[in-house]
Amino acid sequence: MDNLSEKAASVVIKYTDLDNNLAELSNSGSLTGNIGEVINYSTADEIKKLAKQGYVLVNNPFDNKGKAPVFSGDQDSYMVTFKHGRERVTADNLKYGCKLEDLQVKGTQTVHYVGAGSRTPRNEVSTITFNQILVYDQVTGKKIGSKGWEKVEQSFPVVAAPSILGYIPDQVLVGGKAVTADAPNREYTITYKVNEHISNKEQKAEVKYLDIDSNNEEIVESELLTGKPNTKINYSTIDQLKKLGEKGYEVVSNGFDANGDVQFFDTSDEYVQTFIVTLKHKQVLVNAENPLDGIDEAEYHKTSKRVVSYAGAEDETPEEVVQLVNWNRNLTVDAATKRVIADGKYTTDWKPERESYSAISVPVVSGYHTRIKEVPEEKARLANITEKIRYVKNGYVIPVDENGQKIDSLPKLRFASDKDDPTLVSLPENSLKDEKYEPEKVDLTEIDPAKDFEAKYLLKHKYVTINKDNSHFDINPGSYRRTVTAIVRYEGAGDKNPKDSIQTVQWNRSITYDEVTKEILEDGKYTTDWKPDKEYFEAVDTPVISGFTADIGVVAKHDVTQSDLFATVKYQKNGAIIPVDEGGKEIAKAKPIPFLTDLTDPTRVLATEEIPEIKGYRRTEESVLIKDPLKDIKVTYILKPNYVLVDSEHPYRTVKPHNYSIPVKETIHYVGADEKTPADRIQGARWRRSLTVNDNNGKVIEDGKYTTDWSVDKKEYSAAVTPVVDGYHADQYQVKAHGVNKEDIDVEVKYQRNGQIVPVNSKGEKIEHADCPVYITDPTDATKVLMEQPVPRLLNYMAQDSSIVVKDPSRDTKVTYYTFAEIKELSSAKNLKTEIQSIDGKTATSNVVSLPVNGKRRKAVVTFVDLSNNATQIASSGVLSGNVGDKITDLYNTSKQVEELKKKGYEVVYNGFDPKGASKYFEEDQRKVATFTVAVKKVKQLKPKEEKQAEKTSKKVKEKSKAANSDEKKKKNHKVLKYIFPWMK
Incomplete structure (x- = not known):
């Protein structure tokens, strides 16, 4: 909307002195421009110049809020007023010749x-x-x-x-x-x-503390001091002055013991010696950073606010905006009386944290307008400010035609609010779906947007949709409809040529036509892109014609375009097999056999064709390899008899394969371990022999020239070690090797669930909620469990033994646990010894109960062996000695040695001494040095970049190792483990 006028106007800004009868200090000179244009002038420089001369701005009606007005025919001048600034002159601020x-x-x-x-x-x-x-x-x-x-x-x-x-x-x-x-x-x-009259009597003295700021009133009651004449007065003002200092006093003079002075009692009874300590009130700085008890915060800190409230837009009315400014000042306060001293040495005027309230843009509310665009920036002051902005509902715009007649088809709409300026409105767009009207340009500066207004709307466009379903007599159908064909033609096979393959596609689109301007709008509202009724031409398989080959097997699927497509397929006659005798002459009674066209590919003949038999002749070849489908091939026939070798590598069409090749296998079925049951293990073998066949009649010749006895590709099925399944034990360590015969062999290996450690109380009753761990299967022998099994720890119980020895892997073992009360009772009754041990040697939860035994000496040793080097010993604890019942793990633990070995690249495979904090004791029935083994193996140290590849390689190696199931490696490992664990069979 254009709210400017071409009428000229002028204005002058005057600067006047209110304290000198409105004397003009300066002016802007005549400023000219068109009515409605912003006056391109600022008072800021002149105000700054006058401020340096001592003037104080009183009122700036021109641009005090940061925005210059526009030229108007109603106002030709603005008066910016000033007063004289005033300044206080004090002894500390001597000016003006004082x-x-x-x-x-x-x-x-x-x-x-x-x-x-x-x-x-x-x-x-x-x-x-x-x-x-x-x-x-x-x-x-x-x-x-x-x-x-x-x-x-x-x-x-x-x-x-x-x-x-x-x-x-x-x-x-x-x-x-x-x-x-x-x-x-x-x-x-x-x-x-x-x-x-010199007195020998006891003398009197007093020290008075006087407040000079309160007419020398006594601050505290004087204490009467007494003593012998000419003796030191035993008194100090230090404590009293400290108390008075805390109450807001400071010393002016100390007539008693300033600078460490010492006073003595006099020798006269006629008067009381008096000493004066003069004090005054401290004056302290009080502000937001230095508050003082007894001083209201409002004395030095306040918050002013400017509230901009909105009304008139009903539910769309914006919420009020509140701007806050914090004000602070310094106070001078009498610390003794808590009295604020006006114009004190610390006192300052109120000062805002920011000088002004920032400008606030008035929100645009659709359907409403306001008188102002923004609430301008305003200088902050202590008093609160309220600005009220009222919204007025926009009036209706009534559409009329060129003759001023109301257009009934168009609704009346309200003025459209400007999206950026709430003071401005514009004529709304008012069109029907397919009829576009445009309003005539109107100067809205003289119009009240709150009142209804008649505006002329002219029909500029009328859009219609044109397509195959909605034609128009002015539009050529080629503008919205096209037909495209794809043709495949066949030639070369004479009267056998197939008919042409023809596919058609219909392209359609919609276009937008303006019936007013008579134009087709390429980007019109109804215009669409061309679209075919299918996306592609289907692939066309070339028909197979017996005796002919084509140069193209399939005319491929092709994306549809808006142009026609053509393709030609050519056929040629196939070559033939020509039977000839050993002299190379064609055999008269044998007709040429044309190559067979591949029924799945018309461009090819069968790559190999079986040579037909001719009665009385023996073929020299079973089949021919055809390289050129158009070139004849001569095949030589020889008169019979003709014996041929038949075996796996030389099969014969009339001899079934089982006559010369029999596959057999051994299958090991693993059962009983539920979902952990290993998959069946299968080993295969094959029996073979050779046969002699008469090629002329296809009969097998007994004891023929090529006939051999049956033979097998291996003598026996290798032994298979039973896989270890955690929680189960098997009925056999391995399936032994079996000789191979001509029948399949089935072997079954059964697993049985391992027994459990069952915690029971001293009465033999199972302890509720206690874990019952299953025996650990021997990792080297699927038929066994580890002989020594650690017992679990239970909260509020102690086990009678730290571990158990398993004799029957399928039977459960009960382990007695004692409560702490029972332990106490046993300890007092039987002298029971309890030990509490954790991995690091520090006291932890009780897990072992040991009865006292006779003090006989026993010995033990802990050895460390390297599985990577045939179980070579690489470290030892040395000989450990103690009495029967003593805890060996008090004398030695493996943690330090294990850490050293880890630094050298080893990892622990098995800890037979103190795994997970287990304890070991010197036993009564021990008749030799007790030996405990810790097995480790070398671990390759990998660089970070190699870790991923190593992980993949490790996984593949493990899978291959598992599949190979090497008997030799198992035997070797068993020997190593037997060396470490002598109890293994």
């Missing part, structure tokens, strides 16, 4: 001492200063007035008469009176006389 004596008055308190001869103290002079604050005009530099004295009244300190040995003062305390700047001076005289 001298210190103009701002200060000093007062003195003089105490004269007389009568003590040469011992008379010097006069004591105290000074106080009165300061006033003057106010000056920053523009003229002239004095405006005074804010008065900072303190109207001040007190001098109280002075105590100094003690002089042998003299008595006529006054103990003088001074301390309050004075004003008008009469600031005071004088006093203290006269001493000789002490004619």
Whole structure:
């Protein structure tokens, strides 16, 4: 919408002084432009210049919110007003020619001492200063007035008469009176006389703590101090001053023990010695970073806000926007009284954390408009600000034609709200589905968008769909419909040529036609891409014609295009097999046999063809290999008889293969291990012999020239070690080797579930919820379990034995567990010894109960063997000695040696000494050195890049190893394990 006018306008911005009868300080000069155009001018530089001269901005009606107005015919000037800035001049801020004596008055308190001869103290002079604050005009530099004295009244300190040995003062305390700047001076005289009556009685003294800021009031009650004449006064002000410091006081003077001074009792009973400690109130800085108990936070921290609220848009009304600004200032506070000191030395004015509220864009609400586009940036102030924005509903636009008649087919719509500016509206788009109307351009600047408005809408376009189902007399059908064909022609086979193969595709599309402009719109709303009724021409198999071969077997499937496609297939006559005798002449009674065309491929003949028999002749070849399907092949026939070899490598069509080749096998069936049952193991063999056959009649000749006896490709099926299945044991260690005969052999190996360790209590009853671990199958012998099995640990129980010896792998073994109460009872009754041991040697949950035995000496040794090197010993614990019943694992554990071996590239395969913290003891029936074995093997160290490949290789090797089931390797491993575990058979 265009809201500018071509009418010219001018404006001037004036800068005036409110404190000098609106005197003009400067102006912008005449600024010109068209009405509605933004005035390209800013007051910022001029305001900054005047501020440096001491002026303070009061009002800026032009662009104080950061946005310049537009030229208007109603306003030709703007007045930016200023006042004179004011500045306080103090003793610490001397300006405008002021001298210190103009701002200060000093007062003195003089105490004269007389009568003590040469011992008379010097006069004591105290000074106080009165300061006033003057106010000056920053523009003229002239004095405006005074804010008065900072303190109207001040007190001098109280002075105590100094003690002089042998003299008595006529006054103990003088001074301390309050004075004003008008009469600031005071004088006093203290006269001493000789002490004619020296006293030996106990003397008195007191220390007074006076508040000079409260007319020398006593802060705390004085303590009466007593002592013998001329002795040290045993008192210190330190503790009292510390307490007063915590209450907000600070020392002005200390007349008792400043600088470590020492005071003595006098010798006169006529007066009480008095010492004055003068204090004043501390003035402290209080602000947000330095709060003080007793001072309300609101005294130095406030939050102001600007609320922008919206109304008038019903449910679409935006929520109000709240902008917050934190204000802070410094306070000067009397720490003793908690009184805020106005204009104190730390006091500052309120200062906002940011200078202004940022501008807020008024949200656009569809169907509504506002008077302003944004709430402008505004300088922050302590008082809260509320801005109210009202939305007005847009009026209706009533569409009429060129004659001003209402267009009944078009609905009346409201003015369209501008998407970026809530103050602007535009005429809405108003069209039917296939009829496009456009409104005439209208200057909306003079229109109230809240009222209904009649606007002319002209029909510009009328769109219709044209396609095979909706034709139009103005449109050629070729614009939306096409037919494409694909033709395959056959030639070369005469009257056997197949008919042409013809496929057709219909291409269609829809187009958009504008009945007003008479144009076809290529990208119109109804226009679609060309689309065929199928995606591709089907592949066409070339027909097979007996006696002919084609140059193309299949005309391939082809994507449909918008152009016709053509292909030609040519046939040629096949060659033939020509029978000839040994002299190369054609055999008269034998007709040529044409090559057979491949029924699955018309471009080929059968690659090999069986040579036909001719009565009275023997073929020299069984078949011929055809390389050129069009070239004849001569085949020689020889008169019979003709004996031929028949065997696996020379089969004969009339002799069945089982007459000369019989396959047999041995199958080992594994049963009884449920889902863990290994798959059947099959070994195969084959019996073979050769036969002699008369080629002319196909008969087998007994004892012919090629006939041999039956023979087998191996003598026996190799022995098969039974696979180890965890949790089960088998009925046989291996299936022995069997001789091969001409019948299949079936062998069954049965697995039986291993027994369990059953935890029972001292009564022999099974312990509820206790795990019953299944015996561990011997990894080297599927028929056995490990002879020694560790017992499980149970919470709140201790086992009678750390392990058990299994005699029958299928029977369960009960292990007695004792509760802690039973252990305690047994310990007191039988002297029961309990041991608690973990892997690292530290105390853990009890897992072993051992009865005491006689103290006979026994020996043991732990050896480490390398399975990678024929079980060679590579380390040892040395001989371990102890009494029967002593725990061997208290003397030695394998952890340190295992860690050293791991660093050398070994890994533990079996730990027969202390696996998982198990304990071993010197036994009563031990008659030789007990030997425990830890078996390790070398592990190849791989680089990170090799790890993936090694993992794949390892997996393949394992699979091959499992499949091969090498008997030799099993025997070797069994020997090694037997060396490590002597109990193995």
